[in-house]
Amino acid sequence: xxxxxxxxxxxxxxxxxxxxxxxxxxxxxxxxxxxxxxxxxxxxxxxxxxxxxxxxxxxxxxxxxxxxxxxxxxxxxxxxxxxxxxxxxxxxxxxxxxxxxxxxxxxxxxxxxxxxxxxxxxxxxxxxxxxxxxxxxxxxxxxxxxxxxxxxxxxxxxxxxxxxxxxxxxxxxxxxxxxxxxxxxxxxxxxxxxxxxxxxxxxxxxxxxxxxxxxxxxxxxxxxxx
Amino acid sequence: xxxxxxxxxxxxxxxxxxxxxxxxxxxxxxxxxxxxxxxxxxxxxxxxxxxxxxxxxxxxxxxxxxxxxxxxxxxxxxxxxxxxxxxxxxxxxxxxxxxxxxxxxxxxxxxxxxxxxxxxxxxxxxxxxxxxxxxxxxxxxxxxxxxxxxxxxxxxxxxxxxxxxxxxxxxxxxxxxxxxxxxxxxxxxxxxxxxxxxxxxxxxxxxxxxxxxxxxxxxxxxxxxx
DNA sequence: CCACCTAATATTGTCGACATTTTTTCTTAA
DNA sequence: TTAAGAAAAAATGTCGACAATATTAGGTGG
Numbered sequence: 001x002x003x004x005x006x007x008x009x010x011x012x013x014x015x016x017x018x019x020x021x022x023x024x025x026x027x028x029x030x031x032x033x034x035x036x037x038x039x040x041x042x043x044x045x046x047x048x049x050x051x052x053x054x055x056x057x058x059x060x061x062x063x064x065x066x067x068x069x070x071x072x073x074x075x076x077x078x079x080x081x082x083x084x085x086x087x088x089x090x091x092x093x094x095x096x097x098x099x100x101x102x103x104x105x106x107x108x109x110x111x112x113x114x115x116x117x118x119x120x121x122x123x124x125x126x127x128x129x130x131x132x133x134x135x136x137x138x139x140x141x142x143x144x145x146x147x148x149x150x151x152x153x154x155x156x157x158x159x160x161x162x163x164x165x166x167x168x169x170x171x172x173x174x175x176x177x178x179x180x181x182x183x184x185x186x187x188x189x190x191x192x193x194x195x196x197x198x199x200x201x202x203x204x205x206x207x208x209x210x211x212x213x214x215x216x217x218x219x220x221x222x223x224x225x226x
Numbered sequence: 227x228x229x230x231x232x233x234x235x236x237x238x239x240x241x242x243x244x245x246x247x248x249x250x251x252x253x254x255x256x257x258x259x260x261x262x263x264x265x266x267x268x269x270x271x272x273x274x275x276x277x278x279x280x281x282x283x284x285x286x287x288x289x290x291x292x293x294x295x296x297x298x299x300x301x302x303x304x305x306x307x308x309x310x311x312x313x314x315x316x317x318x319x320x321x322x323x324x325x326x327x328x329x330x331x332x333x334x335x336x337x338x339x340x341x342x343x344x345x346x347x348x349x350x351x352x353x354x355x356x357x358x359x360x361x362x363x364x365x366x367x368x369x370x371x372x373x374x375x376x377x378x379x380x381x382x383x384x385x386x387x388x389x390x391x392x393x394x395x396x397x398x399x400x401x402x403x404x405x406x407x408x409x410x411x412x413x414x415x416x417x418x419x420x421x422x423x424x425x426x427x428x429x430x431x432x433x434x435x436x437x438x439x440x441x442x443x444x445x446x447x448x449x450x451x452x
Numbered sequence: 453c454c455a456c457c458t459a460a461t462a463t464t465g466t467c468g469a470c471a472t473t474t475t476t477t478c479t480t481a482a
Numbered sequence: 483t484t485a486a487g488a489a490a491a492a493a494t495g496t497c498g499a500c501a502a503t504a505t506t507a508g509g510t511g512g
Contacts, residue, residue, distance in 0.1 A: 058284040086380045097319035
């Protein structure tokens with residue numbers, strides 16, 4: 001994983017380290033979604049001053065993982081179906097565009113790397129021992145590479161720097177490792193083909209359908225639960 | 227203006243006020259783009275402590291108006307043609323989707339408000355005394371209302387909370403009040419029609435073309451200057 | 453004269469204390 | 483008993499000082 005994500009690169013400062021710890025804790029639910037954040041309490045837990053903690057909180061706020069109100073305090077963002085669907089709408093728009101731009105701007109080398117990655121996923125899938133790997137890390141890797149391939153810093157920042165963590169949080173907390181592994185793999189293949197053909201229009205359409213399919217899958221799942 | 231923008235609502239805290247002052251200063255170029263930010267100097271200028279200033283800087287960073295490096299400091303974001311075009315790509319994707327969602331989710335009342343606003347712009351345009359008004363405030367108002375009409379908090383946050391300020395900065399510093407007033411007005415009309423018809427697909431397509439046209443207009447302008 | 457290393461300076465990161473605001477608790481009156 | 487208001491407690495916002503890091507200035511050797 002890791003790659004170029006600015007939020008996962010070497011943490012040099014204390015606030016960075018605490019930010020990463022809290023990031024994990026929020027993503028995996030150790031710090032419950034919707035809960036209030038007590039600055040004095042957390043500062044004591046992490047054995048740092050409140051100033052440093054607040055610095056970390058600011059980074060979390062940048063990722064939209066916590067929300068602050070003046071003179072009142074911070075809360076971990078609430079996980080809701082509506083919120084999850086909102087994110088999918090944004091992803092459909094942004095990753096679709098990223099895919100179009102990737103088709104235009106990726107280097108041949110980057111495209112070859114993607115093909116190699118897909119081949120690796122294919123063998124892992126065939127072996128049947130990497131299903132969960134493919135579903136989680138593999139899927140994220142794929143989307144990550146496409147986004148970086150857009151070579152558009154704004155797109156990269158918004159998707160990898162902000163939304164990425166929210167997506168992971170929802171995956172963890174709602175426990176939805178989409179059971180679309182095989183289908184998703186085929187869709188990934190076709191997207192890479194379109195990129196390799198430098199067909200931006202098709203690439204965008206396929207990516208949008210790919211993400212929309214995920215969203216509809218979730219909607220169906222939710223409907224069944226009720 | 228103002229509306230629901232979280233960054234323009236009543237500033238209660240000192241850091242908020244300083245944030246807004248710096249926001250304006252950066253947008254209009256008083257604080258030059260690309261320049262380094264000296265914390266001790268600015269803290270003295272605004273007569274506040276460094277802690278408070280840093281709080282304001284964090285807000286500016288959330289809007290992508292400044293960039294921070296650990297142990298080195300902050301810089302105002304650099305204005306470049308490439309950067310401007312990147313923003314247009316993101317806007318095309320996000321505002322296009324916002325427009326689709328607006329067609330689905332806007333209340334009839336909101337639609338009527340938009341129609342009223344457009345009529346007002348039309349009369350101002352007819353009188354020929356509000357051309358600049360239409361180009362600046364009016365255009366922003368239109369896009370603002372569409373975005374809010376999506377009823378998607380993520381879209382609203384990203385577009386109105388972050389990109390909005392960057393867009394204004396580029397408009398100010400590059401001095402491009404697009405000379406597309408008449409054309410833009412017609413495009414706005416058609417977009418509202420599509421929204422009123424609840425035709426999300428068409429609404430998205432029209433908004434994307436509208437923004438792409440702006441982008442191409444800028445590209446043409448740049449090409450002429452060289 | 454230039455490159456490299458070292459010392460001095462300035463800047464950023466972190467800390468603990470105080471000021472202000474909000475929340476809670478307790479009292480009092482209807 | 484409940485509601486409203488006042489006092490107490492706790493939380494957030496702001497401040498100035500110290501520590502750690504980066505930048506600059508100066509000196510030495512090639």
